[in-house]
Amino acid sequence: MGIFDLFKKKTTESTFPENELEESLIRASLDISSRNEFYRKLLWNELIVLTNGHSESEEGRKTLEKDTEVQLVTLENGQIPVFTSTNRIFDKGVIKEQVPFMTMKGQDLFGFTKGATFILNPYSDYGKELIPKEIESLLNGSIFEKTNQMVITENTEVQIGQPLKYPTELVKALSNLFVKVPLVKSAYLATIKMDKSEKPPHLIIAMDAEGNMSSVFGKAGALAEQMIGKDEIIDFVKIEDNNEISNYFINQTEPFYKRK
Numbered sequence: 095m096g097i098f099d100l101f102k103k104k105t106t107e108s109t110f111p112e113n114e115l116e117e118s119l120i121r122a123s124l125d126i127s128s129r130n131e132f133y134r135k136l137l138w139n140e141l142i143v144l145t146n147g148h149s150e151s152e153e154g155r156k157t158l159e160k161d162t163e164v165q166l167v168t169l170e171n172g173q174i175p176v177f178t179s180t181n182r183i184f185d186k187g188v189i190k191e192q193v194p195f196m197t198m199k200g201q202d203l204f205g206f207t208k209g210a211t212f213i214l215n216p217y218s219d220y221g222k223e224l225i226p227k228e229i230e231s232l233l234n235g236s237i238f239e240k241t242n243q244m245v246i247t248e249n250t251e252v253q254i255g256q257p258l259k260y261p262t263e264l265v266k267a268l269s270n271l272f273v274k275v276p277l278v279k280s281a282y283l284a285t286i287k288m289d290k291s292e293k294p295p296h297l298i299i300a301m302d303a304e305g306n307m308s309s310v311f312g313k314a315g316a317l318a319e320q321m322i323g324k325d326e327i328i329d330f331v332k333i334e335d336n337n338e339i340s341n342y343f344i345n346q347t348e349p350f351y352k353r354k
Contacts, residue, residue: 109185115139115178119220133232134319137201142177143167145194164196166207173213173223176203185217201316204229235312253287254342257297264321268299269351271317275310277303281351282343286329296327300343307332 111117115135122132144167168174177183183195204212204224212224231237265283272278280302285295299318303310311330318328333340343349 109181112179112181113139116220119178119214119222123220123222130238130315131319133237134316137199137204137232137316138320139178139200140197141200141203142180142183142195142197143203144175144183145196169213169216173211173216174207175216176212176214176224178215182215182218185215185219188217201233204233232312235310235316238312238315252339253295254284254298254339255295256347257283257285257295261297261321264297264318265350267317267321268314271313272301272351272353275313276353277305277307277310278351279303279353280349282333282347282349284343284347286339293327296329297322298329298331298339300331300333300340302333302349 111120115132118128118132118135121128146165146167166174177195180195183189183193208230209226210229211226212229213221214224215221228237261283268281272281278301282300282302284298284300286298287293287295299314301307301310301314314330315328322328331339333343
């Protein structure tokens with residue numbers, strides 16, 4: 095069973111979706127090409143976990159301060175429930191009263207609970223088990239190598255060119271990231287469109303780099319996710335020999351980033 099086979103849809107109606115993360119959760123359960131988007135949003139959006147040891151004055155939202163120790167609620171099977179919005183806590187009426195909870199960016203939550211198994215929205219229409227191996231590959235970026243593959247058949251034509259509106263802020267942010275990544279020698283930007291696709295052109299970033307690019311793709315993709323529009327798409331590819339798309343970048347464009 096693949097790690098995404100654990101998505102499930104229950105039959106009872108729900109108020110899904112209430113935010114972008116929940117929208118991406120639904121899309122990812124139906125379309126394999128949407129799973130990359132879901133994982134990125136899972137990393138960079140605020141998630142909600144329940145906390146133990148509360149009194150009446152401590153009910154509701156809690157803020158984690160520096161060096162504060164927090165005991166998270168776990169289910170009988172050892173899984174930690176995590177939620178995409180506060181309403182998800184009370185879905186199906188399983189939890190009937192207000193409970194103490196804490197919000198934390200997904201990357202931070204998963205980073206300090208390594209080795210734990212989470213269950214996303216356990217009482218809701220859509221949920222997902224997040225096992226330790228999956229979380230580890232999410233944090234190190236290798237999961238994006240599996241979920242962000244673009245297959246182009248031999249007879250498919252593509253249209254590639256430069257964007258009408260140059261994404262200056264995105265380019266600046268990616269350049270600052272690549273400075274810290276010795277693998278990346280240079281990076282290029284364009285827009286690409288499949289000839290027969292009804293979807294508009296979208297951004298594509300090509301990197302001339304050495305070694306395994308899984309972590310780089312993950313970090314760059316997560317950064318771009320915060321800066322592009324809700325319905326925008328961005329692809330990341332590695333410059334390769336004897337590749338027409340790579341040849342376009344090398345021969346017809348200038349890199350927006352080049353290692354000094």
